[in-house]
Amino acid sequence: MNANNNRYVIGVDYGTLSGRAVVVRVSDGEEVGGAVHEYAHRVIEDALPGSGVRLGPDWALQSPADWIDVLRHAVPKALAAAQVPAEQVIGIGTDFTACTILPATADGHPLCEEFPERPHAWPKLWKHHAAQPHADRINALAAERGESWLPRYGGKISSEWAFAKGLQLLEEDPELYDRADRWIEAADWIIWQLTGVETRNVCTAGYKAIHQDGGYPSEDFLAALNPAFSGFTRKLGQDLAPLGGLAGHLTARAAEWTGLPEGIAVAVGNVDAHVTAAAADAVRPGQMVAIMGTSTCHVMCSDQLAEVPGMCGVVRDGIVPGLWGYEAGQSAVGDIFAWYVDNCVPASYAERAAEAGTGPHEYLTSLAAEQKVGQHGLVALDWHGGNRSVLVDHTLSGVIVGQTLATRPEDVYRALIEATAFGARTIVETFEASGVPVEEFVVAGGLLKNRFLMQTYADVLRRPLSVIGSDQGPALGSAIHAAVAAGAYPDITAAAAAMGKREAAAYVPDAGRADAYDRLYAEYRRLHDHFADGGMLHRLRAIRNEASA
Ligand SMILES: Nc1ncnc2c1ncn2[C@@H]1O[C@H](COP(=O)(O)OP(=O)(O)O)[C@@H](O)[C@H]1O
Ligand SMILES: O=C(CO)[C@@H](O)[C@@H](O)COP(=O)(O)O
Incomplete structure (x- = not known):
């Protein structure tokens, strides 16, 4: 034995x-x-x-x-x-x-x-x-x-x-x-x-x-x-x-x-x-593990040393001895959804969620999941906790574009989920453009329980997701x-x-949704690049800090 x-x-x-x-x-x-x-x-x-x-x-x-x-x-x-x-x-x-x-x-x-x-x-x-x-x-x-x-x-x-x-x-x-x-x-x-x-x-x-x-x-x-x-x-x-x-x-x-x-x-x-x-069991070169909870960390072993713009770091023996370990991250992911649920959702939604015997995240997710890609007319930047990768600036802040008088809470909730997926795609693309291929995307962490969110990531990333x-x-x-x-x-x-x-x-991309997301992702990248140097977001932060000093 x-x-x-x-x-x-x-x-x-x-x-x-x-x-x-x-x-x-x-x-x-x-x-x-x-x-x-x-x-x-x-x-x-x-x-x-x-x-x-x-x-x-x-x-x-x-x-x-x-x-x-x-x-x-x-x-x-x-x-x-x-x-x-x-x-x-x-x-x-x-x-x-x-x-x-x-x-x-x-x-x-x-x-x-x-x-x-x-x-x-x-x-x-x-x-x-x-x-x-x-x-x-x-x-x-x-x-x-x-x-x-x-x-x-x-x-x-x-x-x-x-x-x-x-x-x-x-x-x-x-x-x-x-x-x-x-x-x-x-x-x-x-x-x-x-x-x-x-x-x-x-x-x-x-x-x-x-x-x-x-x-x-x-x-x-x-x-x-x-x-x-x-x-x-x-x-x-x-x-x-x-x-x-x-x-x-x-x-x-x-x-x-x-x-x-x-x-x-x-x-x-x-x-x-x-x-x-x-x-x-994802410690071989090219297996990127995204640990998705309040924040997301992306870690990956590689046998190559490369300079990836905006990564958190590359460290010899940093994940397992004998390989280079890469890390990138998104400072807030679940934290953004928590902020939204705690601050921006009317009491009537909480009541309906309770009546349905479910929580606010699950209720908003179920409504958001009924929509077609792009139907809410929104695109958001996932920077409510700043941006760890690829901009490395914690004084950036969240942005939501496209709201009208018809915008509903589930629309914004969905746009925020998508924004975090677009942030993840930006990271993966930056690694690949720097000569560090991502061969498998593996998800771990508390957000795994949200199946719609996982499918959104598979569609946005245009690749299958493995799960822990x-x-x-x-x-x-x-x-x-x-x-x-x-x-x-x-x-x-x-x-x-x-x-x-x-x-x-465990999740495979749907070709139609993936194509539709490509258009939204292009808008995300435009918005990302527009605000990347801080500009207005830094000025607003300074005004806030002075006012609350
Ligand atoms: N159904 C859900 N959909 C999306 N986000 C959720 C859901 N349930 C909880 N969250 C968020 O997940 C985060 C908790 O993730 P978890 O992995 O448990 O925590 P930690 O990162 O601290 O280990 C919180 O930010 C919470 O707002
Ligand atoms: O930054 C790192 C690891 O390098 C994490 O410890 C940090 O983001 C916190 O992670 P969690 O959101 O608690 O999972």
Whole structure:
């Protein structure tokens, strides 16, 4: 009998609003139990917990206590649901949103424990977009000096990342900057809590902290941004740990939190998007995995190094060791639909949805699905959370064109779904035009449940969509990494082949609709190019910020 039949691993996925744990059988990836824990503080956007100190526009923070609570609640609940004895668990792996990053002391204490009333002491969530001016300066200087790392990030780094957020910390709260011995991704901080050992993973270092060809940006470059920033990289890790590697072993304290055996393997930290490629068994060159939830991340392995304009980044060993890993993304996707449902849909729709025993998304989707392509007369830009790829500008904003007095809520909802599909097509076309072919488009994430949305993507992209065979892609991916770290498989590719799940061509394009969408996509590209340099959208943002200052 295969020894892995009665051995299990735990995957924990730290999302934007909650953390999820799954218990997974090592032999075949069967998910035998799971549990979710909602963060008590959710996303901290308006005021700090306790002190009530107000935050500025575009701030987004999280609480480290919420992350520990996931270990204390979701992991034991998942074990209980799985009815698996803890002794049969051989390893645990985690993934996090990124760049979600915090200042900490040399022994790993988050600074918000000591300074809860100071905004910069808290972890900045990936979607903290208040460091855009800092990112703009980094980009301008890097372009001027011809920094060799800039093309690895499609020509621009993002305000979401470690250097922009770190520069904001320095310039807005220099005292806290000095007190921060560490500037550490939550992905690595949680591993530190589990193992007692500080590690830094290749993935976040490469994609979010500009670690390329063995080093970070030079002290000289950092000093030119701000002399006090020159030693910034000393707060980051120097020795990087490979994905699927063993970070350490579960400490007695973490064993008590989780109910797992002390000493089991803990995998090197990783990012929610990147682990999902393993969960979909899509880690071969040319398989682009779109993880579609509140935002969409696109990740793809390749054996070629290319410069793709506006990609988030290309990192050696960034998804699996031995290949280049590409990432691109759309900052808001499900978040746009959530914004629309929460703010723009009349109460009568919610009532009718309730009468039909369904939710607002499902109700709007059912009405939208009755229309022919283009019948609503609208085209929209999916920039409500800014544009991550291919423009890399988080101060862009959403646009809807073509509304009349006859426009109904389902028309706009459909136009927003289409806008996100057009955004995805823009990304795929940019990769292909740059010499990185996309051979298979694989979808994972919460939006899979909307079948109309999936069909729209197949039609707009003019290609079949494969889908992951799990509702908990990132958590399954983390469990796969745990199995590798525990030595059950030689590498991520072998573990993904045994434990990952993917259905090929689950959605196929309809030729008639695809042709009709080509015309709308052409209008999207015109609108995209019209607003790409910011122009009016930047001026409106500035007026908003001044008025709300
Ligand atoms: N039926 C639906 N159609 C479209 N969007 C939906 C639907 N149901 C939920 N959403 C959106 O999906 C997002 C949640 O996706 P999920 O993958 O569960 O979350 P996360 O990205 O945080 O892991 C939310 O932004 C929500 O508005
Ligand atoms: O940016 C990344 C990964 O690089 C994500 O962590 C970030 O977009 C958050 O993803 P979710 O929307 O929570 O799935």
